[in-house]
């Protein structure tokens with residue numbers, strides 16, 4: 001049974017900062033956001049977690065294996081490197097959507113995203129080491145079948161982007177509403193989905209749904225593990241099997 005540990009990372013009082021004392025240059029904000037994401041990804045990734053950039057001012061991480069003191073260190077080291085601070089909410093559960101919802105409530109209850117006095121709050125709790133298991137995390141790695149031949153080598157780069165984004169939007173909504181799962185676009189034509197315990201038929205239905213709705217063909221590899229890295233790595237191997245064998249759904253367990 002999955003037990004996903006989800007962390008909401010929210011930049012403190014970022015909106016006002018972007019316009020104080022006057023609006024800051026957009027390219028500088030883009031640079032800050034992408035560097036902050038890169039540093040958080042490295043910190044979390046070195047501890048076998050995943051973080052997704054989402055809206056950049058709010059990022060969502062799968063942090064199975066990170067302790068509360070790891071979270072505190074993340075706040076300290078980013079606070080030392082950047083002109084902004086981070087608040088973190090951590091929650092766990094069999095449903096990734098519910099865990100994220102609980103993590104979000106913890107941060108919201110500590111104060112508004114634009115509250116000057118809410119800085120570096122750290123709320124919630126993690127899974128004890130003794131209770132961690134090899135099937136705590138289930139990750140599905142989707143990609144578009146032959147995106148290169150269908151889109152990248154055929155259409156202009158913006159029209160390719162529209163097709164890929166439509167596939168993402170449809171999959172994200174379906175997995176959220178029907179399967180309590182969190183889907184994240186991770187570049188190229190790839191979407192990583194953090195799932196509860198789902199079976200082959202549910203992935204088949206999701207792929208059929210996206211194809212019927214927006215005519216984008218997907219394939220998916222699914223893995224389980226004690227951490228996001230372990231589950232995600234198994235999913236990548238399963239996706240390689242799809243590519244080699246022409247199958248649409250491969251489960252690696």
Ligand SMILES: Nc1nc2c(ncn2[C@@H]2O[C@H](COP(=O)(O)OP(=O)(O)OP(=O)(O)O)[C@@H](O)[C@H]2O)c(=O)[nH]1
Pocket residue numbers: 143144145146147148149186187188189190236243
């Ligand atoms: N984040 C991430 N991006 C990837 C990964 N694999 C491929 N990509 C991205 O996806 C793009 C397309 O690569 P593929 O998915 O291998 O190509 P494809 O044409 O869709 O071919 P098939 O997947 O074999 O159907 C690449 O340019 C990368 O940007 C991955 O594991 N993670």
